[in-house]
Amino acid sequence: MAQSNPHFLNGVPELLVLRLLSDREMYGYELVQAIRDATGDSIVLAEGVVYPMLHGLERDGALQSRRQTVAGRSRVYYSVTPAGSDRFARLAETWRELNRAIGSLLGEPSRV
Amino acid sequence: MSDPILLLKDRLLRAGISLRAASRYCAELSDHRDDLIDHLQAQGMAPDAARAEALKRLGSPTQLALPMLVDRRNRSLVARWPMVFFAGLPLLAQALASALPVVVFGFAARRFLPDTRLPDVASAIALSWLILPVAIGWLAVAAANRRRCALRWPLLGAAVGVMLGTALQLDVVVPMAGAAGSISVAFGLPSLLPLLVLLALVLLPVYLRPHFGDLR
Numbered sequence A: 001m002a003q004s005n006p007h008f009l010n011g012v013p014e015l016l017v018l019r020l021l022s023d024r025e026m027y028g029y030e031l032v033q034a035i036r037d038a039t040g041d042s043i044v045l046a047e048g049v050v051y052p053m054l055h056g057l058e059r060d061g062a063l064q065s066r067r068q069t070v071a072g073r074s075r076v077y078y079s080v081t082p083a084g085s086d087r088f089a090r091l092a093e094t095w096r097e098l099n100r101a102i103g104s105l106l107g108e109p110s111r112v
Numbered sequence B: 001m002s003d004p005i006l007l008l009k010d011r012l013l014r015a016g017i018s019l020r021a022a023s024r025y026c027a028e029l030s031d032h033r034d035d036l037i038d039h040l041q042a043q044g045m046a047p048d049a050a051r052a053e054a055l056k057r058l059g060s061p062t063q064l065a066l067p068m069l070v071d072r073r074n075r076s077l078v079a080r081w082p083m084v085f086f087a088g089l090p091l092l093a094q095a096l097a098s099a100l101p102v103v104v105f106g107f108a109a110r111r112f113l114p115d116t117r118l119p120d121v122a123s124a125i126a127l128s129w130l131i132l133p134v135a136i137g138w139l140a141v142a143a144a145n146r147r148r149c150a151l152r153w154p155l156l157g158a159a160v161g162v163m164l165g166t167a168l169q170l171d172v173v174v175p176m177a178g179a180a181g182s183i184s185v186a187f188g189l190p191s192l193l194p195l196l197v198l199l200a201l202v203l204l205p206v207y208l209r210p211h212f213g214d215l216r
Helices: A012-023 A028-038 A048-057 A082-107 B004-012 B019-042 B045-056 B061-070 B080-110 B116-148 B152-167 B192-208
Strands: A063-070 A072-079 B168-173 B182-187
Touching: A012 A048, A012 A072, A012 A082, A012 B004, A012 B192, A028 A048, A028 A072, A028 B019, A028 B116, A048 A063, A048 B019, A048 B045, A072 A082, A072 B004, A072 B019, A082 B045, B004 B019, B004 B061, B004 B080, B019 B061, B080 B116, B080 B152, B080 B182, B116 B152, B116 B168, B152 B168
Parallel strands: none
Antiparallel strands: A063 A072, B168 B182
């Protein structure tokens, strides 16, 4: 089983969640599985992280939710709002800049 | 309490997380756990093993509670100001609920209530002043217990309410030939017996349900 990886993940769960929910609405379990599948089990978000984050993003207006009963089980589906799309665009840009900067640093030979 | 999600809810509430946030989180975690169990069983795992594995993957109540505790927006206003919600508001409700019948009584006495009925209505209002603090106190204790809040504020509020309820006095002078009647409200020294009986009644839920007894 892949281990959850709390280091290097600051801001990443939010980025992943907004990205995946941009494609289609999902409920929590589906989202956790989608993150595992999309990252080839490299990133495994703990359930204790996912739901409070979803609730926080909803409170910020980045996500909206609707409840639906499927096969006798109540599910809360989350989807991205226009404000959430803007937030994702900003986060993605920040991530790309960071990625370029770190990539550039790691690519350079050490001067020490 | 063997279900870790119930344990988690209890822990979140005791830590001051709002009832709504804790209930929603635990409900979604329960659904998540059930989905995970179904998934593991579909992979060929036995039901008990699937449940044990799902609980293991979810993590301990402490691990699950931490992200909720970090976000201050999950904190309950009730947990921040228990004195206001469990003592102040019930006393305000009692004051309003005690004053309203007197106002209506005064209006009715002037307009349409027969003079012969005045003492009966006054007795009913006086009785309601004794019932109100107990009923409101029970509601406050139940609300605090539901949120796993300490019971000292609702009990203190109820005790003050009982003292006020037993101290209130309603006097009615029925109009006689040539003399106007009057309705007056005053505070007096509460009688000891009703005071003790009502205080005992307020504490009844704590005695009947031992887990109500968190008097932090």
